[in-house]
Amino acid sequence: VQLMEAGGDSVQAGGSLRLSCVVSGDTSSSYYMAWFRQAPGKERDGIAAIRTNGKTTYARAVRDRFTISRDDAMNTLNLQMSDLKPEDPAKYYCPAQPPEQRLEHFPLMAGAYNSWGQGTQVTVSS
Secondary structure (H helix, E strand, O other), X not given: OEEEEEOOOEEEOOOOEEEEEXXXXXXXXXXXXXXXXXXXXXXXXXXXXXXXXXXXXXXXXXXXXXXXXXXXXXXXEEEEEOOOOOOOOEEEEOEEEOXXXXXXXXXXXXXXXXXXXXXXXXXXXX
C-alpha cells in the first residue's frame, strides 16, 4: 500500500486546516489508519487513529480540536484541525496497517505501523 499526504500549509494560530491522505495499491477499508506528527528534534507522536470499524482514538493534545475520518469509497483519510496552536507545527504523517491485536490496544504507537507516507508540513504563525 502507498500513502500520500496533502493539505499542509501555513495558518495563523486559532485557524483551521484539513489534511488528507490518499491510499493507493490497496483498498483503505482493510487498514487501520492514523495521523502522526513530528516536529524538528522531537519524536514522532501519534495524535489520532481510526480503526476499520470507524472507532477513533485521540491523543490528549488534540482531543476536541482535531477530527480524524475516513472515506473508504474514495480511499482517503482526513484530519480536520481547528483552533491550531503554536505547539501544533510539525510534519504530519499518515500510516496504515492491517488490523492486529497490538493496534487495537495501542493505535497511537508508531512501531505498530509498517506503511508510511512522506508527510505534509503544517506551520502555525502567531
